[in-house]
Amino acid sequence: MSETASKPRDPRLDIAKGVLITLVVAGHLLEAMNHWSAETVRLPLTFIYAFHMPAFVFLTGITAKPHGIFRRIRALVILLVIFQLGYFLAARWLDPDATFSWHTPYWILWFLLALIWWLMLTPLIARFPRAAVGLSLAVAVSASAVPWVGYPLAIGRTLTFLPFFVVGFLYGKTILAWCGKARGALRGWTVAVALVLPALLYAMHVDNGWLYGSMSASDLDEGTTPGLLTRAALMLVAALVTAGFLMVLPKSPGIPWAVVGQRSLAVFLFHGVLVKAVNPYLPQILAENNVMSLVLVAVVTAGTVALTSWQPINEAVRRIGAPAPRPAAPERPADVREKQLSR
Numbered sequence: 001m002s003e004t005a006s007k008p009r010d011p012r013l014d015i016a017k018g019v020l021i022t023l024v025v026a027g028h029l030l031e032a033m034n035h036w037s038a039e040t041v042r043l044p045l046t047f048i049y050a051f052h053m054p055a056f057v058f059l060t061g062i063t064a065k066p067h068g069i070f071r072r073i074r075a076l077v078i079l080l081v082i083f084q085l086g087y088f089l090a091a092r093w094l095d096p097d098a099t100f101s102w103h104t105p106y107w108i109l110w111f112l113l114a115l116i117w118w119l120m121l122t123p124l125i126a127r128f129p130r131a132a133v134g135l136s137l138a139v140a141v142s143a144s145a146v147p148w149v150g151y152p153l154a155i156g157r158t159l160t161f162l163p164f165f166v167v168g169f170l171y172g173k174t175i176l177a178w179c180g181k182a183r184g185a186l187r188g189w190t191v192a193v194a195l196v197l198p199a200l201l202y203a204m205h206v207d208n209g210w211l212y213g214s215m216s217a218s219d220l221d222e223g224t225t226p227g228l229l230t231r232a233a234l235m236l237v238a239a240l241v242t243a244g245f246l247m248v249l250p251k252s253p254g255i256p257w258a259v260v261g262q263r264s265l266a267v268f269l270f271h272g273v274l275v276k277a278v279n280p281y282l283p284q285i286l287a288e289n290n291v292m293s294l295v296l297v298a299v300v301t302a303g304t305v306a307l308t309s310w311q312p313i314n315e316a317v318r319r320i321g322a323p324a325p326r327p328a329a330p331e332r333p334a335d336v337r338e339k340q341l342s343r
Contacts (some may be wrong), residue, residue, distance in 0.1 A: 011253035016246065017059050021264040023052045026301040028108075028275045033282040033293060036208045039094040040290040043202055048232055050234075051241035057161040058242060060115065062176065066126045069119050076119075079320060080105065080112040083269055089147025094276060103152050108272050110154040110214070117158045118165045129170050136163040137235075144231040147218045160213035163235065164242075187247050194244025197237045198273030210234055214271035260305055263314040270308040270317075274300075309329035 027048040034041045034069045041106075065072075087106040091098035100106075105113050125132040143149045143159040150156045167175070182190065210230055217227025260267065278300060285293050307313075 006171055010173070010180075011258055012058060012176060012180060012246070012249045012251055013062060014253070014258040014261035015249055015255055016261065017264045018255075018259070018261030019245075020052050020059070020148070021260060021267045022257070022301060022305050023048045024056070025271045025275070025304050026267065026297060027052065028271070029278070029282065029297045029300055029304075032275055032279040033285070034295065038208045038290065040294065042208075044294070045208070046202040046206070046211070047198040049208065051194075051238045051245065052200055053157075053213065054161055054164045054235070055242040055245060057118075057164040058112075058168040058172060061118070061165040061170075062172030063167070064119060064169050064201055066122050068121060073116050073119055075320075076112050076116050079114075079317070080109060082320060083112070089113035090273060090276065094145065097176075101152075105151075105154055108268065110151070110157055111268065113154040114158040114161065117154070118162065121162075122169060125166055125169055132166050133170065135164070136166040140235060141228055141232045144217045144227045145224045147216050149216050150219065151214055154214075156216070157212075160231070175243075176246060179243055180249070180251065182247050190240070190247055191244040194196070194241040201237065206230075206234075239281055243292065260309045263309040263311075266314040266317040267305055267308040270313060271292035271304050274304045274307070 027045060029043050030041050030048075036045055038041050061277075084106055085108065088098070088100045091106070092100075121132075140160050140163050140231070143156065149159065207220055209220045211234070217224060217230070220227070222230065282293070285296055
């Protein structure tokens, strides 16, 4: 069963989401700068993409609820349609040759559609927890062997990141609490491994297509068996780095990242507009000075996160995507009679 007991919300959950959504913004800015070609850019990109989306999906599973699913899905569909159209218009304004497809979410919007698929599975996940974990792992690894799994309908990332959602949904709160209590050698070794593994991926020049989670082995010119092993290894890396990340999180709810985490959906949906706006200028800056370009990315990331997490923007997203209130059930005749007698 999923963890539905009503306990105070762990502040580290919002802090983690705040840090991760900041890494999402930084990753997109770094990609716009050079798209993995410059070694100076590839190093931080490898560290970010090694775990940030699996970790974010894991946290999303923690906050998913097994009730009110269809109202939540309806809200996500509304957001997906509105922002799909909005990003298309913005893309056409920046590039008249930009194409549009309803069945393929535009760029970052894959996450909304993937979340819809994951939420639809929550009743089955809650009903068969052990089978869900094992099956999701098998599906995620096997998906790399299916040539047609990719960007359409966000199927590639939906299947690849499915185990992280399932584990987060079923056991996420327990894992988050355990990581927060880890001390001594366990904490030290886990954090050390979390730092070493992305460095190894960088040294091995792992194709960044594997880190996106949206491509099959054939798309990456890899054989079936090596592809299955690569996907399984990268999932293990993401899990270990996520554990190390959760172990070093501060616990103070007053940290600004906690507020950003509470408003992460607004940051996620709107940051792409700012990234696309500065996209044409970033490669030129990188050509001038590698170190200063990274400093600039840090500054632009901070400004983008601050702007897109602004309360009015967050409130607008909440109103658009707020699940419609459940209508009150009509009173039964017996209830009406009881009220009249009590007057």
